[in-house]
Amino acid sequence: MMTSIILVAFNKLAFTQECIESIRAYTEPGSYEIIVVDNASTDETADWLQQQHDLTVILNENNEGFPKGCNQGIAAAQGELIMLLNNDTVVTCNWLDNLKKCLFSKNQIGAVGPITNNASYYTAIHAPYQTKEGIQQFAQKHNVSNPAKWEERLKLIGFCLLIKREAVEEIGLLDERFGIGNFEDDDYSLRMRKAGYRLMLCRDTFIHHYGSASFNSDTDRYRHVLQENERKFIEKWGFSPILDTMIRYELVSLMDEKGDEAEDLFRVLDISCGCGGTLLQIKNKFPNAELYGIESNTHAGSVASMIANDIGNCADDPSQWTYSKQSFNWILMETAISSNSSIDYLCALSSLLKDEGVMIAFFENIGNLSVEQLDQFLKEAGFEKADLYPINGTDHEKHSTQHFLLKAFKRIVWEKELSIICSELADGINKEMQLLRVAALLSGSLVTYNHIIQTPIPNPLTKAALLAEIAEFLYYRRVNDPVIPLLEAAYALNPKYDELLYNLGFMLMKANKHAEALRYFEEIDDKDEEVIGFINKLKR
Missing domain, CATH: 3.90.550.10 (Spore Coat Polysaccharide Biosynthesis Protein SpsA; Chain A)
Known part of the structure; x- marks a missing residue:
């Protein structure tokens, strides 16, 4: 040929x-x-x-x-x-x-x-x-x-x-x-x-x-x-060959395949989808996804309709959307939403998401919200948690007006997520990242240390080492409240672990619980000069 x-x-x-x-x-x-x-x-x-x-x-x-x-x-x-x-x-x-x-x-x-x-x-x-x-x-x-x-x-x-x-x-x-x-x-x-x-x-x-x-x-x-x-x-x-054909790789990169395997549909809604470049990339990454879009430019929307199951044409008016509540696993927003957006608009987006659904959007913090204020704003709209990803490598916490990517979760079963995190930690997978995720969950008051203690890990010694490692990491991240309870839970599983005994004694001594601290220091088998010094000090 x-x-x-x-x-x-x-x-x-x-x-x-x-x-x-x-x-x-x-x-x-x-x-x-x-x-x-x-x-x-x-x-x-x-x-x-x-x-x-x-x-x-x-x-x-x-x-x-x-x-x-x-x-x-x-x-x-x-x-x-x-x-x-x-x-x-x-x-x-x-x-x-x-x-x-x-x-x-x-x-x-x-x-x-x-x-x-x-x-x-x-x-x-x-x-x-x-x-x-x-x-x-x-x-x-x-x-x-x-x-x-x-x-x-x-x-x-x-x-x-x-x-x-x-x-x-x-x-x-x-x-x-x-x-x-x-x-x-x-x-x-x-x-x-x-x-x-x-x-x-x-x-x-x-x-x-x-x-x-x-x-x-x-x-x-x-x-x-x-x-x-x-x-x-x-x-x-009737549309721009540049703007309306863009592929928002940064949005797609934040998607993880979700949904129950028993469900037939893995459904995505892309708002302001243009000609469907991003929808097509989602299809490349997730061949079984069922795709929907909303695009106000009907000319661009007609091109996207060759990719998606359905294309609506009222991106800015939720009252015109014809989708049922809790229809989608994911909603992507290709044009920026802002901290001045109507709460009603965000509530409408939230209502379209299934439980545990996720919205990914560009966010303009033109209202100069702090991270805490943004979190409260999203909670009022029905989202329980948000992850922020600065654009172009800038730090959103250092700039009051900042553009970033927003990944907002409608509802998360934190016990399930913690189980996955702890299992990966126990297997030595992505340790630094998983420890950071635990710290983020705790510092955001989304879980308590009891959730971590109760997370099932079959081997008691492995779980003890895991709880001790999380406690040490949180201490150095200055997330202090969970440290002693986590160390005590680890001790209950493995009382013959010198490093754990030292950490428990040290933290209790800092908390002015001298009698308890002395007990743990004395249980250490291989006492060095520092431990002996602590014991002598606590006995005075």
Whole structure:
């Protein structure tokens, strides 16, 4: 099956040469043809192209722009697959084979693209190489076909786009209204999705992209083209190709798979969901999720409706929501709520959550609430607990007006959560993080030390060591009230533990309970000079 690789060039001959040389080096001979459309280059590009005997060359008298150049290449293409490839890319080992594996894995997939070092729409990854040789060394380790790394997307970026010919024949050519280029790939992607095709980003395939080679010498012109073509896109589609297609990875990253396995539905509501980019990422992460959205822009909502079970259109008016109470495991808010928000609005959100449901939102603390005031505000709306995650690494407690991510829990069975925490602690899993979670629960008055003491751990010695470790951690975190009760509970389980006896004696001595402190110090088998000193002091 032949792939027609189409490049559009305008000057910058060195980029074109490097791109074509990489295709020749890293693509199976006989599996492809290269078509280069030259848009009236004024350097040596046209002369060099005509000297290459393995290229099909189309020479334009004027700069016709990227979309039209691609269309000319498509018209000349003989292959069953169409590859639109920027001339400032460097392809790598297994690049085309990996992309084809994904493209033909499902009939509904219409186009696929790779990741790179330099591209928009969450397509770039950190690539630490510094040399041209490093490109191939990095790719050789990375480019191992792995279906687990295929991710469905609303749109693909046109620096490298492999398309089934049947999809091209069904939806037509690129829209030439976008002139010199930019946003024609957004437009083409959405047209494919509207036609029922799926688009996949192949995170198992990396190629190098220098990026905007044709525009780098004229940044003002590039900025103008971007603005003008964004305007054309909005005029055509009715929504922003940037804002309404965003993927809120930061929200999705705070989701954990929840729900009873006996329940068939794992339900998510995304408010202000745009075209559904975030919903689609949730589907990638949780294939069994049942997705719902609310989006006021009906044009964007119509795109999201291809992903979600249902899309409502009154994001700001809870009275118009048609969902039953306690319908959702998760609610995500893509536009910021604020400390000045109506309590009625937050109560409406809370009412849609199931027990133990969670809301994740961007939060603007424009009311300058303290953490304690925010906690009370959320409790009035029906949320029992909130975790705050500062945005951009800032500390919300040091800034009275601050943006952060808010994860608000409607109701949590703390005994169950403590059981999980203590089990992981007993197994030595994520100790520091689990100890911090215990401290947070206690300092927030959400549990008492009795909840911890009563948490079931089968082995008494393991439980004693665990209670002692939690007590010591809380002491150094200055959460002091639970320390002595936890140590006493540990002692009841294991009275022959010198370090525990020392800690108990020390804490009781600090609390001026001298007789009790003396008893524990005297029970220590291996008394050092410090313990002997404490005993002598307490006996006076």
